[in-house]
Amino acid sequence: MSDRPNAARNRQLFMTRFPEGEAGPQDFEVREAPVPEPKDGEVLVEAQYLSVDAALRLIMRDSKDFLFRVQPGDLVRGTVAGRIVESRNPAFKEGDYVTGGLGVQNYSVSDGAGLSLVDTAIAPLPSWLGGMGVSGLTAYFAVTEECRLGPGKTLVVNGAAGAVGSVAGQIGRILGARVIGITGSDDKARWLTEELGFDVAINYKKGDLYDQLVAAAPDRIDAIFDNVGGPILNESLRWIGMRGTVLMCGSTSQYTQEKIEGPSNYIWLGTMRARMQGFVVYDYLDKFAEAQKQIAQWMNEGKLVLRDNIVDGDVGDFPDVFQRLYRGENRGKMVIRLPAATA
């Protein structure tokens, strides 16, 4: 028994060369292949949504420093949300919805390792790539477990209108902190304060960022949730408060740079006994289900707004949408809805 479409072809996105600066259509090509056949113990997944993640740019570098890399000639790594269309694995049945790091393609076979079953009754399928997925979970664990927040504390979120930042700021508010978001347009700033409940939103492209931070947080900053690195991180570091926390959850501004720029204001960590620390959401794997339950509850209570920035397209549109992400055109999680989408 199979729900597999007859005569369908698998469109797959390959990287053709290491991008220089911003990655774009010139660095990729689509190839077509037959839809693969699952063997015993495997399933066939039909992708319905493609997650568009800024972090991809980091591993498309000509560097041996990274364990996970995309090299010229490789299928582009990426997470999808999709449907089981054929199962030869008792843990999955046809029609089940799953997410997994299956790469930017329409069809893939998997032995089930790394696939997560998702319940579309709790949240719509694309949300499992966003607020209910790795983006939201990153925000959740970073803010609840590492930022040392609470009433009376001030949280600054860089990249505040993004998939992770928009959730991080709202969770900061739920914990009682005063939340300042930094973003790149007046429109996005308005969205943060008017729809997501941020206390202050700063457009870093308008006026001096440091002066705006000092005005918004006269008693310095207790925690910085950093997504972007570069000058925005650097200016915020200059205003970090006593025993503050700087949580590094990504450095998107640096992924496109040949040479990564270090934040000279790291020196303020010294004076302020503050700490800057790395964070990887997979360290909390055991608690994912519990966190998703909490996120869903907050959504139902109207405390947390998840915005999925859904774009209709095909595998071949991925490079263009990825570029739009790097140009800051998204609000919340950017995903591509493929023609196959049913949920």
Added chain:
Amino acid sequence: MSDRPNAARNRQLFMTRFPEGEAGPQDFEVREAPVPEPKDGEVLVEAQYLSVDAALRLIMRDSKDFLFRVQPGDLVRGTVAGRIVESRNPAFKEGDYVTGGLGVQNYSVSDGAGLSLVDTAIAPLPSWLGGMGVSGLTAYFAVTEECRLGPGKTLVVNGAAGAVGSVAGQIGRILGARVIGITGSDDKARWLTEELGFDVAINYKKGDLYDQLVAAAPDRIDAIFDNVGGPILNESLRWIGMRGTVLMCGSTSQYTQEKIEGPSNYIWLGTMRARMQGFVVYDYLDKFAEAQKQIAQWMNEGKLVLRDNIVDGDVGDFPDVFQRLYRGENRGKMVIRLPAATA
């Protein structure tokens, strides 16, 4: 009653301009003044040793960012060890030895606030500026309380032959860690391994530092005790290990720079869930006495070697000795013994 020397003059060191790059004799001048008279409740201290501290360069900057600054026309800040030569304060008597931040001068009056009585039976007077003073206490609290060390862990000490680094590395060894010191000459490297018991010492001026670190610590580094910042910190950061700690106890390489250089390899904190944190020894003020007891005990047991790098000189020699410190000519704590020294 007073032990005050008749006809003595007080030589005082003033900064005449903000130094550019390395600070040197051109930036200072000595002025003579009468020996001051203590009022009721005050004491007169005769300096016997001047502490020569790298951190001074940091506050001799034309920047409003620092709370404590030395500006053109100011007496140079500095810590001295000396003797009470006249007391009108019941907490001190003539002949008592003290340390305190009295500035670079032969005589000063104090109301006693910030003066510490020291016991020269436990350690010689100049050691109270070094291993028994702020340098040694910085090493002690940083390594024992913040570096998260123990058997099986690897500690890298930058600026390992300095006043703080040389003690930090030895305390790392006492805690059971494997200790790698980074220094600037083969002579100092030999001193670290042969006399202070460091497991490995690297001369960063010879060969590629990163390659040498990888060879010395094949399983990456658990803690970095950083004193120097700049390229040495940056290369070490690239080899920080999983959940590692980078303790910032100074950034001497940056104090002479007009523009501070940020460590681009801070990005490795992310991948490695590591943390870089500031540290200020005065946060441990309550535990100073207990720590000094422990340091003295380790010295008596032969586990800890304190090296005071004593130079005979006068107040006017301070700028030259300070310059030598910045050229890495010291081993351990650099102090000037003034002609008045009796202990």
